[in-house]
Amino acid sequence: MNPPGGKCPRRAGFLFPHECDRDSPIGCRECDNGQVADPFTQRTDRYGYTGYDQYHGLGPGGQRNPNDFTEADGEKLVRSRKKYEDDMTAS
Amino acid sequence: MAIDAKQFESQGIYQTQAPLRSILDDLAQLGKILLGIKAQRKTLRLAAGAALLAGLASAIAAAAMESGVLMFCAAAAFILAVTLFIYSFIYGRALLKHQDRLQLMQDLSQSLIRDVHKSAPFSAKLVLKATPTLIKEEPWAARKSGKQQFFEEEFASLEVELLDGTVLTETVEELTRKRTYRNPRGKYKSKSRSRYFVTLRLGYPSGLYGDARTANDTLHEEVRVPSSATVRELRVTEKAIVVKAMVVLRQDVVQSSEMLSLGAYRILNLARRLAGTPGASS
Numbered sequence: 001m002n003p004p005g006g007k008c009p010r011r012a013g014f015l016f017p018h019e020c021d022r023d024s025p026i027g028c029r030e031c032d033n034g035q036v037a038d039p040f041t042q043r044t045d046r047y048g049y050t051g052y053d054q055y056h057g058l059g060p061g062g063q064r065n066p067n068d069f070t071e072a073d074g075e076k077l078v079r080s081r082k083k084y085e086d087d088m089t090a091s
Numbered sequence: 092m093a094i095d096a097k098q099f100e101s102q103g104i105y106q107t108q109a110p111l112r113s114i115l116d117d118l119a120q121l122g123k124i125l126l127g128i129k130a131q132r133k134t135l136r137l138a139a140g141a142a143l144l145a146g147l148a149s150a151i152a153a154a155a156m157e158s159g160v161l162m163f164c165a166a167a168a169f170i171l172a173v174t175l176f177i178y179s180f181i182y183g184r185a186l187l188k189h190q191d192r193l194q195l196m197q198d199l200s201q202s203l204i205r206d207v208h209k210s211a212p213f214s215a216k217l218v219l220k221a222t223p224t225l226i227k228e229e230p231w232a233a234r235k236s237g238k239q240q241f242f243e244e245e246f247a248s249l250e251v252e253l254l255d256g257t258v259l260t261e262t263v264e265e266l267t268r269k270r271t272y273r274n275p276r277g278k279y280k281s282k283s284r285s286r287y288f289v290t291l292r293l294g295y296p297s298g299l300y301g302d303a304r305t306a307n308d309t310l311h312e313e314v315r316v317p318s319s320a321t322v323r324e325l326r327v328t329e330k331a332i333v334v335k336a337m338v339v340l341r342q343d344v345v346q347s348s349e350m351l352s353l354g355a356y357r358i359l360n361l362a363r364r365l366a367g368t369p370g371a372s373s
Contacts, residue, residue, distance in 0.1 A: 014205040015356040016363075018254045021209075030205075047350055048315050055310070055361055 011040040017053070094120050100128070103186055103220025110210050111200060111251075118197045118217075125190050128183035135179035142172035185220045189246070191341065192219055196247050198345040199261065202352075206253050214250040221246075223267060234272035236279075242267040243288075256296040257359070259352070263344060264288040287338040288323075291351050293359070294331045300359050301366030302329045307358045309365070314354030320347040325354075332358060 008020035012030050017040040025034035036042050041053045094117055099105060105121060107114065146168030153161035196217045207213075223242035231237030247263040266288055271281040295303060307327040314322050319339040326333040332355045338347045 012205070013254075014202075015253070015352055016206065016255055016360055018206070046353055047317075047346065049353055049357075052353070052357070053360065055364075 010036075011038055013040045014043065014046070094124070096124050096127075099124060100183065100186065103218060105217045105219070106215070108212055108214045111204060111207060111213050112209065114200055114213050114215050115197065118193060118200070121193055121217075121219075125183075125186060125193065128186060132179045132182055135175050135182060139172045139175035139179065142168050142175060146172060189219050189221055192217060192246055195263070195341075195344055196249075199247065199249060199263075199348060202345060202349050203249075203251060203253075203259070206255075207251055208254055211252055214248075216248045218244070218246040223265070231270055231272065234270075237270065237272040239268060239270045242269065255299060258294040260292040260294070261348060262290045263348075264290075285341070287341060287344050287347075288335065289320075289338060289344060289348050289351060290333070290335045291348065291355065292331055292333045293352075293355050295359055295362075297329065299366070299368050300362040301368075303327050303332060303358055303362040304329060306362035306365055307332075310358055310361055312354075312357060314351060314357075316347050316350050316354075317343045319343045320350075322351075322354075327358060 008022050008025060008028075008031070010020050010025075010031050011017040012020040020028075020030065020039070022028055022030075025031050027033070030036070030039040043052070046052050094105070099121065105117065107117065109117070146165045149161050149165035149168055152158070153165055196215070200213065200215070221244060223244040225240060226243050227241040229239055231239040243264055243266050245262055245264045247261075249261045250258065252258050264287065266286045267283055268285075269281055269283045271279060274280050300306075304327050307325075314325055314334055314336075316322055316336050317338075317340075320336045320343055322334065322336050324333065324335040334351045334355050336347050336351055338344050
C-alpha cells in the first residue's frame with residue numbers, strides 16, 4: 001500500500017520512468033495491484049525490447065567499459081580472406 | 092467538445108487542441124457519425140427498394156387499367172429508385188473509404204496515455220477525406236501506354252508535451268503510387284499501392300537530458316521496428332531527436348510509431364544517466 005496521504009512510490013511509465021500519479025495501487029494495471037515492485041522496468045509490452053532500462057556494456061553512469069568489445073571491434077579483428085574466385089592473377 | 096457533424100461531413104477534417112480524454116471522446120463521437128452515415132446509406136438503399144416495388148406495382152396497375160397517370164407514376168418511381176440506389180453509394184463515400192484512419196488516430200493517442208499528464212493539451216489533426224498531392228508523374232516503360240504517379244498525403248498529426256517536458260510531434264503520411272496502363276485488349280487499367288511514412292520529432296529539455304548526441308554515439312544501437320517497416324532516418328541534435336520510418340502494412344503503423352518512440356527514448360534515457368539528472372516527475 002502507499003504511505004497514508006502519499007503518492008505511489010513506484011516508477012511508472014512506458015517510454016521513461018516517472019512518478020505514478022495514482023493514490024492507491026488497487027485497480028492499477030501498471031503494478032498489478034501493487035504486485036510489481038518496479039512497473040517501469042518490468043513492463044512486458046515493449047515489443048522486442050527486453051531489459052529496456054539496461055545498457056549492456058555500459059557502466060552505471062552510462063560510460064562504456066573500454067575493455068568490452070563491440071560489434072564494430074569484432075569486425076576489425078576479422079581479416080577478410082581472399083577467395084580463389086576474387087584473385088584475378090590466379091590461372 | 093461537441094463536434095459539428097455537418098462541417099465534418101463536408102470537410103472530412105478533425106482538428107483540435109485539447110486534453111487527451113477530450114480528444115478520445117471526440118474520436119468516439121466521430122466514430123458514431125460514421126456509423127450514422129452507414130445507417131443512412133442503408134436507409135437510402137431500402138428506400139430505393141421500396142420505390143422499385145412501388146414502381147412495379149404502378150406499372151402492373153397501369154397495364155391492367157390502361158391508366159396514363161399510373162404509368163407516369165411507375166416511371167417516376169423507377170427513376171427515383173435508381174437515383175436513390177446510386178446516391179447511397181456516393182453519400183459519405185469519401186469519409187467511409189478512410190474510416191480506418193480514425194482507429195489509427197485513436198490508437199496513436201491511446202499509446203501516449205502512459206507518459207502524459209491527464210490535462211496536457213494535445214494538438215491533433217485527422218484527415219478522413221483524402222486530399223493527396225501529386226509529387227511526381229513519369230512514364231512507366233514496363234507496360235504499353237504506362238504511366239505512374241506518386242502522391243503524398245499527411246493525414247494524421249499529433250503534438251503533445253510529455254511528463255518529462257519533451258515535446259513529441261508525430262505525423263503519418265500516406266504515400267501512394269498509382270500505375271495506369273493499357274492491357275492487350277485495349278482496356279485502361281490502374282493499380283495503386285500505398286506505404287506509410289511515420290515521422291517522430293522529440294524536442295527534449297536539455298536541462299534534464301543534456302546533449303543526447305553523446306548518448307547516441309555511446310549507445311550505437313539500431314532503432315527496432317516491425318518486419319514490415321524500415322527506419323529511414325535517425326537524427327540526433329542538441330535539441331531534438333528525429334526518427335522516420337517507412338511502413339508497408341497499415342496495421343503496423345501504430346506499432347512502428349511506438350517502437351520508434353521506444354528507440355528514441357533508449358537514447359534519451361541513457362542521456363539522462365550521462366547527464367546525472369533524476370527521472371521525470373509528474
